[in-house]
Amino acid sequence: MTVVPILLYHSVSSDPEPWIAPYSVTPTAFAGQVEAMAASGRTPMTVSEFVAASSGYGTLPDRPLVVTFDDGFADFPWAAEILAAESISSTLYVTTGALRGRPPTPLHIPPAPMLAWSQLRELDGLGVEIGAHTHTHPQLDILPTSAVTDEVQRSKGLLEEFLGRPVPSFAYPHGFHSARVHAAVARAGCTSACAVMNALSSSSDRPLILARLTVRADTPSAEIALWLAGCGAPIAPYPERWRTGAWRTYRRLRGTRSSRGVFVRPPGKPSRQAPTSNRSQ
Template sequence: MSDQRVPILMYHSVATAPNDATRALSVAPEAFTEQMTLLSDLGFTPVSTAELARCWRSSGPLPRRPMLITFDDGYEGVHRHALPVLTKHGFPATLFVSTGWLRGAYDTGGALDEMLDWDQVRELADADVEIGGHSHTHPQLDQLADDALSFELLRCREVIADELGTRPVSFAYPYGYSSRRVRRAVREAGFGQSLAVGNGLARRRQGPYALQRVTVRRATGIEEFERLVEGRAIARIFARDRVLTKGNAMVRRARQVRRKAIRSRV
């Protein structure tokens, strides 16, 4: 069990006609239905983020062929298109919401497409969808100063607790970006585990604040989807993404060093 590899699928929007800003990461409803049917046919057993972390912390047993279905941001199509399919198969999932993007009293603007409102989020929570945090305004957390980082995490957690009556225990990093400082801040804000991207299968040894996910895109065909969940050829599928990620990481580290130097001179 110590080296068990678990696929964690990362979805964003599920939409028939997404806009240009979300198209690449927006899965068509028909494709989502086909993908969930395949998971069922292959004998996978979806669990929530909190359940996976709990089992790995306690060395407890996981179900046969465990995997996770996760959604980032909080797009309306998760309720309209994904929820009926999840309910049909009896699949739990995790939705990570950017609280300032959802429709309602906390809306700060900046959302990329039509978002959920809080009544819909409550319906999802009642239907076995774990609601996790994804920051308040969806910034690049590793580029924020400490006070702004703390605000993004605590405000997100506070809003979810106020709306749902329970504090979220799971978090996902916007854009997948994190750092040691960000991961520490997430833990100190009260989240028990957090998901990155990485485009690899999750393993216990990654630690509860750096669990990897694989990205499902609009261009992901059913054969490629099967390879992803089976853990076959992931490195080849995301080869270009890995090169870009390494380049971005170097740029981001340089920016952090420069900001620290500027702060030290103030």
């Protein structure tokens, strides 16, 4: 079995919105982490490349590395350039309703500077695979099946229409998933889907529940070094903890009693540009 760290990033910024700050790393920290990735001697792959190779389509290198980003923050092109300078490919999961350039959509995440649709094509040359991450970023496991199907198909379909090619990979918002959600993702034609789990993935991992390791603002570089060495975290697949079902029921009940926090970007209000996005302009 080949152990594979699949790193999960969100934003790389020195001035993130407060709500995403715990999941945002500074440009200086990110540059150091990319240096460690390059020095690890691992072979970078996109999620789709990794899953295809694990399934016997192509060759799985001895020590793969997969780097992923969720949501589609405006600072991503800068991060992609830093990765590309070290020939490290990545997979970016975008919330299609959050992308700029089309009418605002009510979202289940607070506002932040996000990528524009037009920027997605520019990422091609930087070794970036684009994946779907729903249209409005809801907690899929507590939604009715029809709404899950709509979120998955709409985000995947919009991206495929815009990019003019298949978008076979998906990531669950907040990492929340269930057997019902996996089925909807498979029906939509996805061949891989990323969860969170905070575990190392492997060549035996389940393609529709890939384990990832979240890199947070306070993740020590020593911990990332362990992950790159293929240790320091559990190795997936392993059985889901019994607590997950109870936690889902709690969130579902709480969700029915509240507005579930829908956020709308004010029309016409320009998104604040993150300082770290300047290098890509």
